[in-house]
Amino acid sequence: LMGYVGFANLPNQVHRRSVRKGFQFTVMVVGESGLGKSTLVNTLFATPLYPAKELPPPSAEPAKTVSIESISADIEESDVRLRLTVVDTPGFGDYVNNDSSWKPILDNIEARFDAYLDQENRVNRSKMVDNRVHACLYFIQPTGHTLKPIDIEFMRRLHTRVNLIPIIAKADTMTDEEVTQFKARVLADIRYHNIQIFQAPTYEKEDEETLAENEEIASRIPFAVVGSTTIIKTPDGRTVRGRAYPWGVIEVDNEEHCDFVKLRQMLIRTNMEELREHTNLFLYENWRTDKLIAMGV
């Protein structure tokens, strides 16, 4: 079902160069337990999964509260190899005192920067492994109210270190109208707290089709997603991945039912290169500068 996603067709030259060698893309999922993180990861892959062989970055402290688990899949398309890794963070928000739930996650993201820096400092840089987190999907409970303190705290602590992509979990538990209203509330909260979420740059040189795709994606943020790997028969006889209700079937892969397809398209096709570039040229560079300053260099 991952099927043909189109990452091999990106026009960008930098991209072409990097894909010839094969490249790595890492997405992290964060959010309170029960919001459907594991389900979404499985929905996203829908190809046989295996535990990632990825070792913890050398300087990573063992997490005391939140654990970090990753799975990878090698996807090949038109001779282009992509290693997609999704890092899950079970345990976030599960403790009596969640004041620093964000800390082990920030530590993990920075440990990955450290591991990359170590490689850059080596004489032989021909075999660089990029385990940096290129996007962080933050799951928001579909309350219909406002963001919770834990959401705001996490995003405020992390937005300078990772591309944040807010997600409304279990969108099938809300009506379309509720989703629209809740999206507006969430965006207003994010703006109010000066949280920087990932914004797809819209270059002038880009063709109209890409621009339209970018605008369509941007208009869906925060993505309202539904996850499911269950195959269901619709009343009109189609087989789909979805969730069955007495009133009907919510289809995961139907863009009129939820934003799952748009989210996947953003990650793996339309904005993958921007997410990697922004991580490398901006987030990683800023971290490196902050580190040098902290060291008094």
Ligand code: GDP
């Ligand atoms: P996690 O703790 O965030 O990893 O959440 P899980 O993926 O384990 O899901 C928790 C429960 O929510 C399970 O019973 C899932 O079947 C259910 N679930 C997951 N995604 C969705 C969704 O999009 N909609 C609904 N209604 N339930 C979901």
Ligand code: MG
């Ligand atoms: Mg889970």
